[in-house]
Amino acid sequence: MFDIASIIINYNSSKLTQECINSIINKTNPTLNYQIIVVDNCSEKEDYLTLKRFCNSHSFTNLQLIRSKINTGFGGGNMAGFLFTNAKYIAFVNNDTVFLNDCFSILKTALEKDNSIAMVGGQSYSETGKQIVAFDHFASISKELLGRDFLEKIHPKKYPKRKLEYANPIQVNYVQGSFMLVRTEDFNSVGGFDTNIFLYYEETDLCMRLAKKGKSCFLIPEAKYIHYHGASTPQNITIKTELKISLLYIIRKHYGFLSFYFLLNYLRINYIFSSIFKPKYWYLLKILLAGAPLSKSLKVKQIIKEF
Numbered sequence: 001m002f003d004i005a006s007i008i009i010n011y012n013s014s015k016l017t018q019e020c021i022n023s024i025i026n027k028t029n030p031t032l033n034y035q036i037i038v039v040d041n042c043s044e045k046e047d048y049l050t051l052k053r054f055c056n057s058h059s060f061t062n063l064q065l066i067r068s069k070i071n072t073g074f075g076g077g078n079m080a081g082f083l084f085t086n087a088k089y090i091a092f093v094n095n096d097t098v099f100l101n102d103c104f105s106i107l108k109t110a111l112e113k114d115n116s117i118a119m120v121g122g123q124s125y126s127e128t129g130k131q132i133v134a135f136d137h138f139a140s141i142s143k144e145l146l147g148r149d150f151l152e153k154i155h156p157k158k159y160p161k162r163k164l165e166y167a168n169p170i171q172v173n174y175v176q177g178s179f180m181l182v183r184t185e186d187f188n189s190v191g192g193f194d195t196n197i198f199l200y201y202e203e204t205d206l207c208m209r210l211a212k213k214g215k216s217c218f219l220i221p222e223a224k225y226i227h228y229h230g231a232s233t234p235q236n237i238t239i240k241t242e243l244k245i246s247l248l249y250i251i252r253k254h255y256g257f258l259s260f261y262f263l264l265n266y267l268r269i270n271y272i273f274s275s276i277f278k279p280k281y282w283y284l285l286k287i288l289l290a291g292a293p294l295s296k297s298l299k300v301k302q303i304i305k306e307f
Contacts, residue, residue, distance in 0.1 A: 002062070004034040004104050004181070005085035008093050009077040011041040014051040016228065017095040023225075025060050027099040034104060035062040039081040042071040045307045071302045074177065075193030075202045082192060090187055094178040096228040100125070103223040107181040110169065110220045118186035118215035119207060121175025122223030123166075132227055133162045135172035135219045138211075139204050139250050141259055145266070166221045174207035174217050178227045182206075186215050194253075198299035199239070200246040208254055238298065241284045248292045264292060 006024060010017040021036060028034065038055060040048050048067060055065040068080055078092055089108060107120045124132040137143055137159050143151060151159040160170055180203060190209040193202050207217050244267060252260035268288045275281040287296050294300075 002033050002035045002085075002087035004032065004089045004091055004108060005087035005184075006034060006036045006091040006093050006104075007078050007081035007085070008036065008038050008095050009041050009074065009081070010038055010043060010047075010051055010095055011071065011077075012043045012047045013095055014043070014047045014054070017051055018054050020093065020095045020097055021054075021058070021060075021063070023098040024093070024104070027102050029102050029105050032105055032108075035064070035085070035087065036060070037081040037084050038063070038065045039077045040065065040067045041073075041077045042068050042302070042305050069306065070304045072195070073198035073299055074200075075197050076195045076299075078202075079193055079195055082187075085184075088184055089181055090184050091181045092177065092179070094227065097124075097179050098226040098228075100224040100226060101222075103179070103225055104181070106223040107220055110218060111181065111183055116214065116216055117183075117218055118210045119175065119180055119182040119217040120220050120223075121180045121217075122225055123219065123221040124176065124178060124225055124227040124229075127226055127228060131163075131165055132229060133176070134221075135160075135162060135175045135217075136204070137162075138173045138208055139201060139247060139254075141251070141255070141263055144247075144263060166219060169218050169220050171216055172219050173211075174203050175219055176227075177203035178229075179225055186210060186213075189213060196294055196299075197246050197249060198242060198297045200243045201250045205250055205253070208250075237280050237283050241287050241296075242298050244284065244288065245292045245294065245297050249294060264288065 008017060008020060017038060040051060052065055055063055064084060066081060066084060072080060089111060103122050110120045111117055121134060124134045126132055137148060152161050160172060194205050248260060248264055251263050271281050271285040271288060275285050290296060
């Protein structure tokens with residue numbers, strides 16, 4: 001059994017994936033016993049073959065590449081990689097991250113100190129060295145209506161300030177999905193990622209379920225990494241729509257139908273006015289008027305690709 005199994009998803013961004021893998025290997029203490037599982041989430045042929053050549057030629061022996069013939073999204077891709085792991089801890093690492101220090105050893109030590117902690121994450125930075133928000137508060141009606149900053153002002157103990165630079169570990173609702181380390185036993189206990197979600201809010205949902213079992217999540221600022229924020233996901237109205245579909249799914253799952261219906265109508269009203277000035281929002285509004293069902297998710301639009 002390995003100490004840590006790292007799962008990295010590649011989707012048409014093999015250059016980023018290669019950089020991520022090299023940073024892990026270069027920064028991780030060589031005495032740490034770990035494996036790297038790369039899941040290619042149905043990339044285009046050339047991108048996949050480039051990644052395959054890289055993995056086959058790499059000197060790191062515990063590197064394995066798996067290809068999915070259909071894009072299963074963040075949660076589905078990670079769950080596919082999870083099937084090939086054999087470790088006490090699982091690291092979910094976005095391919096647009098680069099380790100700045102021995103993150104694995106630092107985070108592993110944090111989990112070993114306290115069995116009540118299920119998940120930990122490090123402090124992220126931009127490629128220019130600017131600190132990036134590395135944790136967030138659970139999805140909720142109050143968060144959507146009042147905003148994060150307001151909640152942090154009125155209840156700082158419950159909602160620690162995301163934009164502060166912390167010197168010591170701090171308990172948070174959840175760390176960003178760009179890089180998180182979780183105890184395998186705890187991950188299994190809640191059933192892993194909810195693969196109904198194609199993109200966004202997967203880590204929120206996971207930590208909400210862990211919290212219900214009395215398990216906490218901590219930011220460990222000593223572990224530092226670069227995150228090329230959003231570099232592996234193009235930003236457009238389709239992606240924004242997917243975000244809203246996932247949000248509403250999470251609200252309904254954890255808070256019930258009344259909360260879901262309230263937020264759905266709140267968003268409908270907002271985007272009716274937004275669409276008047278920005279026609280691109282008509283597509284999102286149409287999905288909201290339909291109830292933002294999972295049947296409108298990008299997940300159902302994926303096709304099997306053979307080559």
